[in-house]
Amino acid sequence: MDELSEVADAVADPVRREILLMLRHAPLTVGEIAARFPISRPAVSRHLRVLRESGLVRDEQIGRHRSYSLVPARLGHLAAWLARFDDRQPDWAQRLAALETEVHRTRRERSQAEPADTHTQKDTA
Incomplete structure (x- = not known):
C-alpha cells in the first residue's frame, strides 16, 4: 500500500x-x-x-x-493531494514567485532612476 x-x-x-x-x-x-x-x-x-x-x-x-x-x-502528502480539489486555494508558490519578480523589478527601476535623480538635484542647486 x-x-x-x-x-x-x-x-x-x-x-x-x-x-x-x-x-x-x-x-x-x-x-x-x-x-x-x-x-x-x-x-x-x-x-x-x-x-x-x-x-x-x-x-x-x-x-x-x-x-x-x-x-x-x-x-x-494527503493535505497536498486534497488541496488539488479546492479551487478556492490560491497557488501560494506561484503568487510568491510573482511577488519576488515584482520586488526585483521595482528595485531595478529605482536603482536605474537614482543616478538621474541625483544629477537633477545637483543641477537645480
Missing part, C-alpha cells in the same frame, strides 16, 4: 481523527486519550496502533506510561 492510501485509511475513522486532533497540542498517554472516549481503553489502544503503524503518531515509553505524539509531516 502506498503512503497516501495508508494515511487516508488511518484517518478514515472518526475516532482516529479525533485522536489526531487531541495530539496536535501536546503528547498524551493512552489513559488520557481513553478518558475522552466512551469506548474501552483496549479499543483506543487499537486505534493508536493503526495510527502508529501508518506513521501518523509516534510513541515513547516514559516510565510505566506510553506517551503518543503527532507526526504532522505524514499528513502533508
Whole structure:
C-alpha cells in the first residue's frame, strides 16, 4: 500500500481523527486519550496502533506510561493531494514567485532612476 492510501485509511475513522486532533497540542498517554472516549481503553489502544503503524503518531515509553505524539509531516502528502480539489486555494508558490519578480523589478527601476535623480538635484542647486 502506498503512503497516501495508508494515511487516508488511518484517518478514515472518526475516532482516529479525533485522536489526531487531541495530539496536535501536546503528547498524551493512552489513559488520557481513553478518558475522552466512551469506548474501552483496549479499543483506543487499537486505534493508536493503526495510527502508529501508518506513521501518523509516534510513541515513547516514559516510565510505566506510553506517551503518543503527532507526526504532522505524514499528513502533508494527503493535505497536498486534497488541496488539488479546492479551487478556492490560491497557488501560494506561484503568487510568491510573482511577488519576488515584482520586488526585483521595482528595485531595478529605482536603482536605474537614482543616478538621474541625483544629477537633477545637483543641477537645480
